[in-house]
Amino acid sequence: MSKPDRYREPTEQTEGVLHNEFHAPRIGRLASLGPAGEILVEYEGATRVARSTTGVSRSELVKPENRGRDVLLLFEVGDPHRPIIIGLMDDPLEHLVSMEVAPSSAKKPDDVFVDGKRVTIEAEEEVVLKCGPGSITLRKDGKIIIKGTHLLSRSSGSNRIKGARVDIN
Numbered sequence: 001m002s003k004p005d006r007y008r009e010p011t012e013q014t015e016g017v018l019h020n021e022f023h024a025p026r027i028g029r030l031a032s033l034g035p036a037g038e039i040l041v042e043y044e045g046a047t048r049v050a051r052s053t054t055g056v057s058r059s060e061l062v063k064p065e066n067r068g069r070d071v072l073l074l075f076e077v078g079d080p081h082r083p084i085i086i087g088l089m090d091d092p093l094e095h096l097v098s099m100e101v102a103p104s105s106a107k108k109p110d111d112v113f114v115d116g117k118r119v120t121i122e123a124e125e126e127v128v129l130k131c132g133p134g135s136i137t138l139r140k141d142g143k144i145i146i147k148g149t150h151l152l153s154r155s156s157g158s159n160r161i162k163g164a165r166v167d168i169n
């Protein structure tokens with residue numbers, strides 16, 4: 001099975017002075033999506049289809065508000081036609097603006113996407129998960145409070161309740 005063209009090995013024609021200049025990271029900009037949903041980046045006056053590393057979320061790259069945002073690029077085998085997005089660049093001015101915004105008016109994320117096998121949420125005092133009248137509260141002292149209009153505990157195996165003391169009603 002042959003590799004797709006974008007995975008081709010360098011040849012004498014593709015290696016040269018021009019490619020030697022592309023072994024260092026470059027700053028580019030997220031341009032748009034191509035007709036097949038591919039990510040396009042602009043750098044040094046050219047627009048190219050880019051690949052990305054697994055550390056860069058596709059959902060982050062395709063957000064309309066990130067269009068035009070700076071990205072850090074490396075180039076596969078130094079080929080300027082084969083950019084790889086290594087990460088989104090941080091804008092130092094964004095931090096200054098966000099510090100001036102009152103916390104109540106700060107934009108909250110609509111969705112959180114997680115692609116790992118474990119998620120850890122930490123807080124110094126308390127973590128609260130809430131939806132309608134139901135909530136789960138984790139406190140610094142180790143107390144866990146579960147509230148809801150109906151609670152269901154279901155298990156295909158054993159369902160154990162352990163504690164120094166167990167009170168029912």
